[in-house]
Amino acid sequence: MSETAPSCCGGSATGSGCCGGPAAALPALVKAAYLDGDVTTLVGPVPRVRTSLVASDRRGTIKARLGVGRMQYRVAPGLYAVGEPGASAPVLVTANYKLSFDALRRELSGRHAWLLVLDTKGINVWCAAGKGTFGTDELVQRIAAVGLDQVVRHRTLILPQLGAPGITAHEVKARSGFRVEYGPVRAADLPAYLDNHHQATAAMRRVQFNITDRAIVVPVEVANGLKPALLLAAAFLVLGGLARDGYAVSRMLGTGLFAAGGIMGAFLLGAVVGPLLLPWLPGRAFALKGALLGAAGVAVWIARAGFGVSMGDWLSLSAWGLLVPSITSFVLMNFTGASTFTSLSGVMREMRFAVPLQAVAGILGVGLWVAALLFGAGRSV
Amino acid sequence: MRYLETVVTLTYEPSRCTGCQMCVKVCPHAVFDFADKRAVLADRGACMECGACARNCEAQAIQVRAGVGCAAAIITGALTGTEPSCGCSSEGGCC
Numbered sequence: 336m337s338e339t340a341p342s343c344c345g346g347s348a349t350g351s352g353c354c355g356g357p358a359a360a361l362p363a364l365v366k367a368a369y370l371d372g373d374v375t376t377l378v379g380p381v382p383r384v385r386t387s388l389v390a391s392d393r394r395g396t397i398k399a400r401l402g403v404g405r406m407q408y409r410v411a412p413g414l415y416a417v418g419e420p421g422a423s424a425p426v427l428v429t430a431n432y433k434l435s436f437d438a439l440r441r442e443l444s445g446r447h448a449w450l451l452v453l454d455t456k457g458i459n460v461w462c463a464a465g466k467g468t469f470g471t472d473e474l475v476q477r478i479a480a481v482g483l484d485q486v487v488r489h490r491t492l493i494l495p496q497l498g499a500p501g502i503t504a505h506e507v508k509a510r511s512g513f514r515v516e517y518g519p520v521r522a523a524d525l526p527a528y529l530d531n532h533h534q535a536t537a538a539m540r541r542v543q544f545n546i547t548d549r550a551i552v553v554p555v556e557v558a559n560g561l562k563p564a565l566l567l568a569a570a571f572l573v574l575g576g577l578a579r580d581g582y583a584v585s586r587m588l589g590t591g592l593f594a595a596g597g598i599m600g601a602f603l604l605g606a607v608v609g610p611l612l613l614p615w616l617p618g619r620a621f622a623l624k625g626a627l628l629g630a631a632g633v634a635v636w637i638a639r640a641g642f643g644v645s646m647g648d649w650l651s652l653s654a655w656g657l658l659v660p661s662i663t664s665f666v667l668m669n670f671t672g673a674s675t676f677t678s679l680s681g682v683m684r685e686m687r688f689a690v691p692l693q694a695v696a697g698i699l700g701v702g703l704w705v706a707a708l709l710f711g712a713g714r715s716v
Numbered sequence: 717m718r719y720l721e722t723v724v725t726l727t728y729e730p731s732r733c734t735g736c737q738m739c740v741k742v743c744p745h746a747v748f749d750f751a752d753k754r755a756v757l758a759d760r761g762a763c764m765e766c767g768a769c770a771r772n773c774e775a776q777a778i779q780v781r782a783g784v785g786c787a788a789a790i791i792t793g794a795l796t797g798t799e800p801s802c803g804c805s806s807e808g809g810c811c
Binding site for chain 2: 462464465466496497499500501502503504505517520535537540541542544613614619620621668669671672674675676677678679680681682683684685686
């Protein structure tokens with residue numbers, strides 16, 4: 336699935352040497368819709384950001400959520416101002432993924448603060464922390480690069496809690512003099528946190544994954560999986576014209592088109608329905624949840640439309656009984672990456688069982704389906 | 717929602733704890749609680765191995781094999797021979 340150049344995002348903890356050298360100390364003062372003049376500081380002008388989103392921000396959000404240009408949706412790293420911050424205004428640290436930046440600034444209307452934007456290569460805080468780009472080295476270097484010690488008198492940074500997997504707070508303190516304070520998980524809780532003497536409630540520290548959260552990440556899952564799914568569907572479409580007595584385009588448009596639809600249906604079952612129904616699908620392993628969902632999908636299809644299908648055509652029925660669950664299982668297994676609660680050890684455990692089974696079921700399914708084309712009784716599905 | 721709990725690699729040595737509560741603050745799944753001036757492992761099975769607690773424990777009382785619980789990253793890592801890492805794996809043109 337990867338189209339990326341090698342060596343770039345292979346998990347380099349330092350994050351150096353990736354995207355054309357270090358960014359400038361201060362963000363370029365380009366005219367962007369989210370900027371609103373600048374404020375004067377000892378280290379020179381610092382761009383001020385708006386705290387309300389405009390139409391172009393919203394269009395950008397929609398595009399990123401659909402997976403369009405998502406990796407390029409970034410702001411320049413560096414220091415920004417909110418309102419008229421002075422030497423005692425709080426410093427809030429975030430990533431240079433524009434959705435992260437927008438989520439933060441829109442919560443700060445009527446406040447005075449500094450925003451320190453780290454160069455996370457356009458990745459959100461949590462994922463960047465996992466990769467180490469939202470990390471101790473980058474934070475310490477960015478503090479020095481913008482001259483933060485001359486901009487503020489205090490020595491406290493407020494980081495999003497989900498930055499913690501990449502940051503070692505005591506090391507930041509030792510290397511920069513700044514004390515790291517972990518704020519709430521969600522930017523939306525930041526006003527309450529700031530107003531409550533920088534105390535987060537237990538709820539503010541918990542990550543959720545409710546149906547709305549899951550629905551938001553579904554379009555990107557679909558966009559990521561669409562190309563391989565379409566290729567697989569196209570292969571079934573073309574193969575569908577095969578039969579004992581040769582190849583026929585009419586059969587391709589019948590059996591082949593039906594099969595391509597089946598493949599795409601299985602993909603969407605795993606990429607859309609699976610994530611939405613996640614807590615209600617039996618089991619804990621995503622691969623198991625996906626396989627059961629696929630099996631249920633086949634059962635429903637047979638029950639509804641299947642009496643039009645000859646039950647005697649057991650070859651193609653068993654083919655689909657294997658193909659659909661193997662696809663939904665694989666697709667939903669890949670949703671572990673979008674979820675907020677799966678561990679590396681857990682995913683490796685489930686993959687050890689699931690991937691061989693998915694492969695065997697998939698290969699057997701294809702074999703049975705082709706056999707049904709060649710030797711099936713009457714019309715094949 | 718709960719995930720596979722028995723394979724979690726998190727370990728905690730209470731005797732080393734200095735009571736700074738950093739682990740309680742950084743954990744997104746309330747794995748740690750605080751009682752009697754020390755952190756308590758309250759819900760080990762909810763651990764997603766993000767590594768935030770171990771990284772921020774100055775007393776080194778916590779250990780975990782940190783990583784991303786992401787099948788696509790594990791597949792990419794297996795194919796390229798690198799550690800599983802998420803982010804750019806399936807979208808092209810990271811830089």
